[in-house]
Amino acid sequence: MPVLKGKELRIVGFLCNWCSYGGADTAGVGRFNQPTDLRIIRVPCSGRIDPLFIMKTLMNGADGVLVSGCHPRDCHYAEGNFYARRRLEVLHRFLPILGFEPGRFEYTWVSASEGQRWQQVVTRFTEQIHKLGPAPKIAGPEASATLRQMEAVL
Amino acid sequence: MAKVQFIKSADVKPWLAELAKEHRVFAPSYDGEALLFRPFDPEQEIVLDRAATMPPKKTIFPQSEKLVDFTYSKDPENLSRIKIDAKANLPEGSTVVFGSRPCDARGFTMFDRVYLSDKNPDIYYQARRKNTLFITLACRTIENTCFCNWVDSDPCDPTGSDVLAIPVNDGYLLESVSEQGEKLLNSKLLADGSSRRAEAEKICQEIAGSINNTKDLTLAPEKLLAVFDNMEFWEEVSAKCLSCGACTYLCPSCYCFNITDETTGMKGKRLRSWDNCMSAQFTMEASGHNPRPTKAHRLKNRVGHKFSYYPTIHGGVISCCGCGRCIKSCPAGIDIREIVLKAIDFVPAAVEE
Amino acid sequence: MKYQQELKDSIRKALPGLDVVIAWSAGYDPLHATPHFIRREEDIDRLEIGPFSVHNLATYLPGLRGKKVGIVVKGCDSRSVIELLQENLINREDVTIFGFPCTGVVDQTKIRKALGHTGKVDFCQIASQTVVIGAGGEEHKLRLSKVLADKCFSCQYPNALISDHFVGEKISPSAQTEGGDDLEAFENMPLPERFAFWQKEMDRCIRCYACRNACPMCVCRDHCLAESRDPHWLSQEDSVRDKWMFQLIHAYHLAGRCTECGECQRACPMDIPLLLLKKKMNKEIKELFQYEAGVDPEATPPLLSFKMEEENIKEREW
Numbered sequence: 117m118p119v120l121k122g123k124e125l126r127i128v129g130f131l132c133n134w135c136s137y138g139g140a141d142t143a144g145v146g147r148f149n150q151p152t153d154l155r156i157i158r159v160p161c162s163g164r165i166d167p168l169f170i171m172k173t174l175m176n177g178a179d180g181v182l183v184s185g186c187h188p189r190d191c192h193y194a195e196g197n198f199y200a201r202r203r204l205e206v207l208h209r210f211l212p213i214l215g216f217e218p219g220r221f222e223y224t225w226v227s228a229s230e231g232q233r234w235q236q237v238v239t240r241f242t243e244q245i246h247k248l249g250p251a252p253k254i255a256g257p258e259a260s261a262t263l264r265q266m267e268a269v270l
Numbered sequence: 271m272a273k274v275q276f277i278k279s280a281d282v283k284p285w286l287a288e289l290a291k292e293h294r295v296f297a298p299s300y301d302g303e304a305l306l307f308r309p310f311d312p313e314q315e316i317v318l319d320r321a322a323t324m325p326p327k328k329t330i331f332p333q334s335e336k337l338v339d340f341t342y343s344k345d346p347e348n349l350s351r352i353k354i355d356a357k358a359n360l361p362e363g364s365t366v367v368f369g370s371r372p373c374d375a376r377g378f379t380m381f382d383r384v385y386l387s388d389k390n391p392d393i394y395y396q397a398r399r400k401n402t403l404f405i406t407l408a409c410r411t412i413e414n415t416c417f418c419n420w421v422d423s424d425p426c427d428p429t430g431s432d433v434l435a436i437p438v439n440d441g442y443l444l445e446s447v448s449e450q451g452e453k454l455l456n457s458k459l460l461a462d463g464s465s466r467r468a469e470a471e472k473i474c475q476e477i478a479g480s481i482n483n484t485k486d487l488t489l490a491p492e493k494l495l496a497v498f499d500n501m502e503f504w505e506e507v508s509a510k511c512l513s514c515g516a517c518t519y520l521c522p523s524c525y526c527f528n529i530t531d532e533t534t535g536m537k538g539k540r541l542r543s544w545d546n547c548m549s550a551q552f553t554m555e556a557s558g559h560n561p562r563p564t565k566a567h568r569l570k571n572r573v574g575h576k577f578s579y580y581p582t583i584h585g586g587v588i589s590c591c592g593c594g595r596c597i598k599s600c601p602a603g604i605d606i607r608e609i610v611l612k613a614i615d616f617v618p619a620a621v622e623e
Numbered sequence: 624m625k626y627q628q629e630l631k632d633s634i635r636k637a638l639p640g641l642d643v644v645i646a647w648s649a650g651y652d653p654l655h656a657t658p659h660f661i662r663r664e665e666d667i668d669r670l671e672i673g674p675f676s677v678h679n680l681a682t683y684l685p686g687l688r689g690k691k692v693g694i695v696v697k698g699c700d701s702r703s704v705i706e707l708l709q710e711n712l713i714n715r716e717d718v719t720i721f722g723f724p725c726t727g728v729v730d731q732t733k734i735r736k737a738l739g740h741t742g743k744v745d746f747c748q749i750a751s752q753t754v755v756i757g758a759g760g761e762e763h764k765l766r767l768s769k770v771l772a773d774k775c776f777s778c779q780y781p782n783a784l785i786s787d788h789f790v791g792e793k794i795s796p797s798a799q800t801e802g803g804d805d806l807e808a809f810e811n812m813p814l815p816e817r818f819a820f821w822q823k824e825m826d827r828c829i830r831c832y833a834c835r836n837a838c839p840m841c842v843c844r845d846h847c848l849a850e851s852r853d854p855h856w857l858s859q860e861d862s863v864r865d866k867w868m869f870q871l872i873h874a875y876h877l878a879g880r881c882t883e884c885g886e887c888q889r890a891c892p893m894d895i896p897l898l899l900l901k902k903k904m905n906k907e908i909k910e911l912f913q914y915e916a917g918v919d920p921e922a923t924p925p926l927l928s929f930k931m932e933e934e935n936i937k938e939r940e941w
Contacts (some may be wrong), residue, residue: 171871172856175864189931198929204879205936206907206926212812212902214871215818224941237941252818254864301827303732303894320740323892324829334861384936411742411759414652480743509643510658512682513844515831516892530852530859545861546831550845601837601890602678603650604656 125179125245129156129238130165134192136184138228140238151242154182161185162223163196167192167207174216177253180245183223184237190227197225220251221242275455276463277435282442285459286310286368293366293403295327297598298322307367318369318407318437325374325522325593326367330398332518334543335359337394337529342536361394364401366454372433373418373593375404375430377522380580380589384525394542403450406431407442408474412468412481415594417607419484423592426474436470443470447528477573485611487577493614503568503616508569508608510602511548517596517604518546518572523589547571573609626723627789630695631667633788637693637719638664644693644721645683647676652748654734654756658683661693670695674749674767677728679703681839685712693717697725699774701783702882702917703839708785709920710880712842722783724794727767727775729754731740732894734770739762773805774885774898783795784918795937806902827893828866834897835873837890848872874900879908879924882917923925 131137137158162185170181191197204223212218226234289295295310298317307326336359345351385395409425428434432451435442443463446452497503518524528545553562562568580589597605634644646667648659656675680694707713742759743877754765782793835841842886846858857865881901888898908914912925
């Protein structure tokens with residue numbers, strides 16, 4: 117059940133396999149209540165995340181994108197998240213030129229043991245997206261049709 | 271006998287508004303700094319004194335069109351069997367393009383020979399072609415890049431149009447070219463224009479006289495074939511080519527396309543989208559072999575196709591309408607006229623004994 | 624152009640040791656130049672440099688790898704050469720660079736806008752700050768500054784930053800204030816307007832990829848993501864979303880590499896203001912990492928490196 121009342125929005129999360137995905141798992145095992153708007157995509161490392169994944173997600177109509185990886189200095193691959201940090205920060209600053217609110221995308225670090233922290237991150241981010249409301253959709257008949265098609269598949 | 275009408279400049283918009291009740295109407299107006307054929311909007315200024323950045327090619331040959339919708343479904347009796355339901359998406363409705371230039375309208379006649387052959391007509395093209403009418407505007411000014419006179423045309427050429435509009439001082443003389451065009455000329459806003467004919471003819475003559483000196487291209491087909499294997503020649507003329515598709519996509523007579531099936535889950539669509547022979551992928555084969563591996567090969571194809579191979583198959587008609595957009599919009603300033611003339615004038619170096 | 628003769632002499636001397644020298648010559652009308660590939664002595668005479676030398680010839684260098692190439696560069700073009708050197712896409716010993724002091728190049732779109740409809744262009748004379756264009760039987764007088772490319776107003780590198788032969792006297796960067804700033808104005812627009820702006824602008828894209836192919840730093844050439852079917856990043860539909868997405872791919876693949884030469888925007892036959900995206904990217908890169916592309920061939924691009932503690936990236940309180 118959604119923690120937040122009202123319409124569920126579409127939030128996509130890119131989580132690294134070693135820390136944040138584990139953290140989300142810990143939150144689940146601990147039965148911490150979380151909003152259900154987030155759909156998680158597991159990636160090997162936050163360094164694997166091409167900023168264009170996030171861009172593409174937003175362009176295709178997602179209302180928010182959350183990226184989470186290991187804390188800096190804790191990367192399973194030693195330095196993946198250091199590179200990620202630079203790329204993601206650039207993206208965060210770049211998005212407003214396109215007309216996307218900067219708050220639609222956030223990145224953060226959650227370790228595998230931080231179930232509680234994961235709960236906080238998800239809840240806060242979901243609240244933030246709900247405050248912003250549904251993202252502006254790109255005009256054209258095809259955009260909404262594709263979205264419906266994707267929904268049918270999911 | 272062609273129907274001849276006259277319309278005052280101020281009545282053009284109201285007339286288009288009338289036509290828009292029955293047809294989709296396209297007219298040139300600015301979008302940013304590009305002059306494009308856009309759906310007629312009474313609020314928007316129509317710009318008729320210059321050639322559009324982009325020919326009205328999309329009206330008959332869309333940049334991308336959905337040919338077929340298809341759905342996969344599994345047979346519940348035999349799950350390994352997959353059924354496909356396909357539905358063709360034939361274009362409907364009629365379109366009027368106002369303000370195309372003679373070169374623009376003539377461009378589609380190059381398409382016709384390919385897409386409307388008796389043996390194998392393209393039904394999508396056919397449906398749009400039949401229902402798209404061109405009210406073509408004869409040119410009053412000539413640009414440096416214009417060379418319609420080199421390819422058997424002129425600034426008042428009605429070929430491919432349904433109505434030819436010749437700008438006279440206070441308006442336009444409208445001459446029907448096709449039967450369908452004649453039906454467009456029944457509005458109350460139009461008056462009989464027979465008395466203005468002489469004036470219009472004089473204007474056409476004046477313009478024809480102001481265009482660049484014509485060049486004789488009769489030898490182009492054989493001369494281009496003669497340099498076919500001379501890669502040094504092609505490497506030289508293509509050196510500055512960037513391999514982009516600006517020339518082909520802005521060309522009123524380039525008609526190549528690509529087919530892509532895009533599927534999401536069990537549903538999909540078959541798309542036909544513009545393709546261009548300047549792209550390395552154009553001839554890329556599944557094996558990885560590419561018969562036209564360099565830009566020299568590719569530019570050779572573009573020039574060769576227009577000025578040699580096409581005329582050889584289609585009774586000597588050059589597949590170029592001389593609009594000059596490929597010259598004007600080329601980011602590297604390649605001049606196709608220069609290449610053709612160079613090929614015609616090319617004298618192979620004497621082979622030393 | 625003052626130093627034209629000197630440049631020709633310099634090329635004449637170097638030509639015997641080179642396969643080709645890339646420069647400019649007169650184009651199809653008096654308002655256009657075109658890239659000029661000099662292979663023989665007699666080709667040198669047609670060389671012309673001046674305000675119409677708009678093309679960034681560095682774009683051709685990676686394609687000529689393995690040949691001995693001479694290239695004439697403006698200050699901005701030289702930054703692309705540096706960037707190509709930095710990325711090992713060209714070999715320094717194969718490239719001979721001819722520099723000259725550039726006083727700015729025109730923006731063809733501005734000229735077209737200033738003249739309205741011209742018809743045939745007969746001549747163009749540029750004397751000090753005035754451009755006189757004979758077109759359609761009339762003489763149009765324009766101030767040079769009215770038709771100069773935006774990038775020239777904030778140009779910090781009018782002389783080639785790297786060259787083997789430099790003709791003429793080096794000049795100092797233009798005194799005009801930084802910017803000329805369309806980016807700043809754009810960033811003052813409310814977000815929904817920006818979103819709408821891009822949709823409107825991208826709508827007329829014809830996917831010719833002139834922006835990509837004219838870009839000296841777009842080096843994937845025939846293996847671009849835009850045309851890949853697997854992964855299928857972009858649909859073949861004629862949709863704003865896919866056209867816009869391509870520009871983001873382009874901007875992102877140029878993050879920390881773009882030298883703002885503006886070729887993407889100049890090449891666009893539809894006049895889409897693409898440079899705006901790159902300017903924004905560069906601004907953020909500069910703020911975050913104090914880095915500017917194409918200045919130092921030995922530098923490491925910011926997105927290929929990191930610091931344990933980033934001075935300018937604040938940890939969010941998430």
